[in-house]
Structure formats: C-alpha cells, structure tokens
Amino acid sequence: MSSLRIRDLLERKGDPLQLEPLTGEAGLDRVIPSAEASSPGLVLAGYTQRFAAHRIHILGETEITYLASLDGSGRRRSLETLFDFDIPCVVITKGQEAPAELLGLARAKGIPVIRTKLKTAEFYSRLKPFLDDAFAPHTTVHGSLADVFGVGLLFLGRSGIGKSECVLDLVERGHRLVADDVVHITRRGNDVLIGRGHELSRHYMEIRGVGLIDIQALFGIRAVRQQKRIEVVVQLEDWDAGREYDRTGIEGQETKVLEVALPLVTVPLNPGKNLTVICEVVAMNHLLRYGGVDSAQAFNERLIRRMAEKRQLQEYLEEDYE
Template sequence: MNPIPPDAVSLNTGISLARLLEVKGEVLALEVMTGEDSLERTVANPDVSSPGLGLAGYTDGFPRGRIQVFGQTEMSYLATLSPEVASRRLEQVLQHDIPALVVTRGLQIPAYFSERAAASGIPVFRTHLITGDFYRLIKPYLEDVLAPTTTVHGSLADVYGVGLLFMGESGIGKSETVLDLVERGHRFVADDLVFVSRRGNDVLLGRGHELQGFHMEIRGIGFVDVASMFGTKATRQQKRVEVVVSLEAWDDAAEYDRTGLNRGVETILGVDLPRVTIPLVPGKNLTVISEVIAMNQLLAYAGLDPSARFQERILQ
C-alpha cells in the first residue's frame, strides 16, 4: 500500500475572524472594539501567544501569523511608556503578519492602541476572560479546525481500544469485517470515507462524514444503521488511528510476512503507522485475526514483541 499522495492532503489554509467570532465568540466572550471591516482576515496558525519582548523593542524571531493576546502584564507595561513610544513599539509588533489582537480581563484600551491597529488593518477584540482561560478555550478549537487533514478510503473500528484502519480495494471486505467486529462487541467509527487529521507530530484521529453518520454499506443488503441496530455503545465519534490493516487478494507470486518481524509501514500525513497485510483466501477468519492484531499492538505498547521473543528462543 502506497503512502497517501500529497495532493490528497488539505493543510487547512485558515479560518476567517468572522467565522471564529460566529462559532466561538460567545464562549470566548469576544467583543469587536475596532476593525469590523477587517474580519475577513484569516487565522492560519493554531498557536496563540503574547507579544512579550516584542513590546520592549526586541522582535528578532518574533512568531508570525499568531493571534496576539494582551493581558494585565502587557497592558501594564505599555502604561509605563509614553503614548508615542508605546505606539511605536506596538507598530513593530504589528509588522509580523498578525491576524488579530485580543485584550483580556476587560481592560481599558488606550486610544493609540486602537488607532495603530486600525492603521494596520488589524481588528482588536476584548474579552472579560483572564488570559489563562482565554488560552485554554481558544487553543483546542484552533488546533482542531486548523489540523492537517486528509481522506482515506477504508473503514475504521475500535478493537480493544486500538484504532484499526482497514484499507484495500473496493469490495475486498472492509465493511463486512468491521460489521462482524461490531457484532462481537467492538465499536464502529467510520466506513468507506474516513477523515483523518493530525494532532501534534504523531497522533492521527479518524472520524466519519457528518452526513453519513453511523451508516455503513454492505453489498447485497444496502445501508445498515449501526447505532440503531447495535446501540450507541457500539459506535464512537472518533478514534485515534493506530494500525493499518491492509486487505488484499491472495497472490501466489507474492511473499507474505510469516514471522511478524518485517511489519510494513503506512505513512499518513507524515505519520508512520504499523501496517499489517492480510492476504485473503476463502474461510479465513478476519474478525479473530483483527482482534489478534489489536492485542499485539497492546502488547507492543507494553514493550512486548512476541515475534522477537520467539526468534530469541530459537536462536538460544
């Protein structure tokens, strides 16, 4: 199985300030102080920071593209400067592609602050939240909405707490395998089209399409409503993708791993996942094999590798 092609990846070019205000304005208690005509500006960086040394005039290495938050410390420092000096320092900060300024604690905003931001076309928001609470509420949302995302043709299930992503050609049996796993008490996440997003450097989360819900297509039957048939406990909204199970038709000319020492790798959004290839022949019990794959992964998390231990016994 080849890695997901780069053109299948959406790097989420950003979210407009207007959309941020619409979705999170009430939760963040945001009010627009200036720049209502600049709300089309885009936030593309999930990181949020305070200007820090930038207000002291040192802007080398200043982060670009971040919402800048002015709390009690920043506003108190600016108050120690003359309006002219404070305005120049603020101007230096605003040169770093800043989408918006947020003043916390409901603090008073000096006239020069609003004027300088307006001259740069940068909106100013104010919230009554303290700085720590504002960070806590906005960062998870930005990390979610701006996370690199791709779509994968496959089926995703939670098996013993391990996220198994079944991949393979259309009609190979991915949906049927997941349906059988659900019948055995495991949990269904997504079928056919799996949205995968990266959180941090090495965590992939998979979910289904909102319109599809917890429906899956079984050839010869049609659509099956997993939640209605097996109950909500048989479903999950999302799950970390931990192992790729590649289903393929048996090929007499192919060489398949028989020791477990040469497990493959599947790369999705720059994250390497273990890949187990299962060649299909009539009568093979994919459900039990899938459970074994999940349990093997749990052993790997505990630092145990049955294949390596067996090899050591043979070599002794």
C-alpha cells in the same frame, strides 16, 4: 497547511472562547497564517527584533496595565510600533477595556480587535488545541476505522473487498465504529494520527445489498465514537496463490501515513476465513507488543535455543568414545 480567517475563528470558537469583536467587521476576513499565539509585550516596550508578526497577539493584564501607565502620546507611540506590523489580530483577555488609541489604530489599519472574558492562561490553553488542529497536516483515505480493544485499526483495501462488513461484524461483537468509507486523518505532533468520519456520514455504514444503516440507532451509543488514534493498518487483499505471505511476523511490515510509520498487517482473503477474529487477534497482538511481549520474537528465540541445545548434544555424542 490550512488557511484560517478571523471570521472562521469567531464562528467556530466564539462561544467556547467567549469572543467579542470590538472593531465590528473590520479585518474579519484577514487570514491567520500561523498556529501560534503570543504576547507582544516587548514590541510595546520598543524592542522589535525577532518579532513574530504572523501570530495572534494577546494582550493580558500586564500589557494593558503597561499601556495604562503611559501618557497619551507614549501610549500611541507604543501601539503604533505594534500596528506597523501586519498582524492578524489582537485579543484582549479578562474582559478588560481596550484603550481608545488601540481601537482607533486597529480600525485605521483594518486589524480586528477581539475581547474575551477568559483569563490569559486559560485562553491560551483553549485556543492552542484549536489552532493545532486547524493547521495540522491532514489527508483523506478510502477505508474504515474501528476501535478494537482500544486499538485503532484502519482497514484499507479495494472497493467491495469487505471492509465495511468486517467492521460491522466487529461492532456486533462489542467493538466501536469510528468511520466508514471515508476517513479523515489528522497528524498531531510528530507521530500521532487521529482518524474521524465525515460529519455528514458519521456513524453510518453502507452495506452492499442492504444500503445505509445507522450504527448508533441499531447498536446504541456504546457502538460508536467520534475519533480514534490510528495504531495499526490492516490491508485486506484478495488471496494470491502465487504470492508469499508473512507467516511468522518476525519482520513486521510498516506503512507511512502523513510521514508517520504505522504497523501494517496484510490479510489475504479467501472463502471461510474468520476475518473478524483475525482482526481481534491483530489488536490484541499489538497490545502485547506495546507491553513488551513479542510472540514471534519469543518463539524465534526459543527455536534458536532448542537448536543450540541439540547441537551441543550432538557434539557431545560425537566426542563420546567410550
């Protein structure tokens, strides 16, 4: 799990979320320990059981109106109940004025108070994807990622085996580069993996003998994309004459990345093999399976039916005594 400071939130999402710190530098280096945000309404009313203090706490119009309905001493007691907890920060929505007692207690405790002009529901909806991404499990792999017919193919294999050259050929055929050499992978939810390139090398490729090339400059904006869901892993390997390779595809292989199972296609390489077309077929075959058509399974069922028909014919002929 990543660590995220309040300062990071302001720097990265300050403009999109229209964030304005009301307590200056106080508490900006506090760590946000959770990807969740919630309202502390019940705590302000005095109910503190099961309070999730580790979340970002948002005061909307309802909470601010409630505080305004209290007299000075009641408002202070209510806010003291909240600030007795070690909360990361408080966010006030809809550009509302912060009660003086809130700002005073926040400064004393070193807890930042931030204001946004966004409505509460809109702020929640914009903040949550950012927090989910910041706290999502992630890893980095050495490989290449391409969008082929809308399918995210992650190419893995030893250095120099031809991953970049394969993706370059795919781009020339109209497909799209996502990342080359270094692929940052983030898990969203339980079963979605999103891959993207490093921000410095994005849209660049290293081709041995040629050097670094800018795919966007060479092929145009249509040849690149910022990120893509990873759906199939293509493992490129040197041909091994002594190894048995899958020739039917009935028993599909799988591999796990960040505990997410992905289809694995192992492609042995030898001179003359048209790797680019094979990768296009891998993508199209995945789309067929996603649509409920499994070519290998259909052929297997057809073969079993034919064998059964021949067996029935053989039994009939054996029992024909005329």
